[in-house]
Amino acid sequence: MSRVVFFGVDLHGHVNPTLGLIHRLIERGEEVIYYCSDPFREKIEQTGATFRSYRGMLSFGRHHGTGIETLLVFADFIMEKSRTLVEALHDEVYQWQPDYIIHDSFCLWGKELAAKLDIPGISVFANFPFIDEMASKDPEFFMEYVLLAAEDPLYQKHKGQHDIYRKLTDKLSRVIGLKYGRPGMNVMNDIFCSKEGLNLLFTSKAFQIHAESFDHTHVFAGYQVYPRTEPEFPYERLDGRPLIYIAFGTILHNLSALYQTCFEALRDSDYQVIMATGIGTDPEVLGQHPSNFIIQPYVPQLKLLSMASVFVTHGGANSIYESLCYEVPMVVLPQVFDEFMGALMVERSHTGIYLRSSEPARDELRQAIDQAANDLSYREELRKIKQSFESAGGIDLAVNEIMQYVKNAKQKVCHE
Structure with missing residues (x-):
């Protein structure tokens, strides 16, 4: 043992995909301490892990601004x-003497603590995977769907003429490296991905854009839904529509x-609508x-x-992957950050519809929902992606x- x-991120979309992995590790005899914020204690403890609180030192949220501004703010935040967290948690982690550390790809402190303790570190991509190598294949994709800089004047002026992405990320890397005394950092791979010698991706090559950019250190494990306690719901109000x-x-x-x-798009429809706000x-x-309409703050x-005909979603990774697993076609209205990449992957895989406007017109939204509900070709592609998740190997592959x-890693240390 x-x-x-x-080390986790205190967002449902980052915690939920890790629960099955943690539960399976514990079933295999590992003893796990899971760091997160207090509201996630119950669902983490249900896996059998020991919960440890960040004690208010971490609070992930959303920053609204241009893609380039968001990139800089988010890099500085991480x-x-x-x-802060390396300094605060080093002694208690050291005293516990872990054999290895697993961390969310956004948790750079997990990678740094593993290095300081000289133990193996493993990165888990709970979000849509993006790495710097993808930009070498398609820099315009990275500028437009990762950095969200399609409307940036500098990008518009030089699009197709210069590698603006590389110039931009090199500059940001130098700025961040200078501020924190870390020259040579790669803002994408070192900060946003916290890449390790082993990186687990909860998706499949069939769904991932530019999957060929990921080398052997990246393991595509597919996606499995881990059962969780869900809020109460008035199922008796569902009438079969x-x-x-x-x-x-x-x-x-x-x-x-x-x-x-x-409301306006669906009020006179033959649909029954459940909205979580x-x-x-x-x-x-x-x-x-x-x-x-049935409206609740949270819903199961x-x-x-398992019952829906269409899922209208912002396009978070957790939501999209779960919809794929249940073979529900999506209408995706991305709002921030990697949701735009998720929406594009849904569109390219023909598992749903990507609406470019974050606030579409009533008729545009209704038409997209009708199309997703009635076009059986979406269901066929959903089955293919679900099968690719299952054939990837799942949680058992990740644990192995x-x-x-x-x-x-231990054998290497013994031989040195």
């Missing part, structure tokens, strides 16, 4: 959090105009909703996806890769 420390499930994540709160568009949305702002997503990686 080995001792394992896992670096500052890493400096085709079900449309609408959810735009748990941390985007200023979406009242979009919710009103959903998150706890930050004031019900009074929404006003009177149509009679065919897994159960509803971890065990072998740690074993090889």
Whole structure:
């Protein structure tokens, strides 16, 4: 039995994909401590892991701004959090004497603590995977769908003439490296990915854009839904009409105009609609909703996806992967960061529809929902992607890769 420390990000879309992995590691005899923020204690402890709190030192959120501005702000946020958390947690992690550390790809402090303790580190990509090598194959894709800089004047001026992406990331890397005394850092691979000798990707090559850019250190494990305790729901109100499930994540709160568009698009339809608004949305702002809508702050997503005809989503990784697993066609309205890349992957795989406007017109939204609900070709492609997830190997493959990686690392130390 080995001792394992896992460092997570305090977002549902990052915690949920890791629960099955942690549970399986514990079934295999590993002892796991999982660091996260307090609201996630219950679901983490249900895996059998020991919960440890960041004690208020971590709070991931969303920054609204241009793609390039967001990149700089987010890189600085991760670096500052890493400096704080390494200093605060080093002694208690050292005293526990873990055999290896697993961390979310956004948790640079996990990589740095593994290096300081001279133990193996493993990175887990709970978000849509993006690495610097993808930009070498398609820099315009990276500028437009990762950095969200399609409208940036500098990019528009030099598009197709210069590798603006490389110039930009090299400059940002120098700025961040100078501020934190870390010359030579790669802002993508070292900060946003915290790349290690083993990197686990919860997706398949069939769904991932530019999958050929990922080398042998990246393991495509597919995606498996891990059962979780879900909120109560008035299932008795469901009347058999085709079900449309609408959810735009748990941390985007200023979406009242979009919710009103959903009301207008679907109020006179033959659909029954379930809408999850998150706890930050004031019900009074929404006003009177149509009679065919059921609205709650949180809903049992897994159960509803098993019943839904269409999922209208912001395009978070957790939401898209779970929809793929339940073979539910999507209408994706990305709002921030990697959701745009997720929406593009849904479109390219023909598993749903990507609406370019974050606030579409009523008729545009209704037409997309009708198309997703009635075009059977989406269901066929959904089955193919689901099969690619299953054939990738899943959690068992990920655990086997971890065990072998740690074993090889220990043998290397013994031979030195």
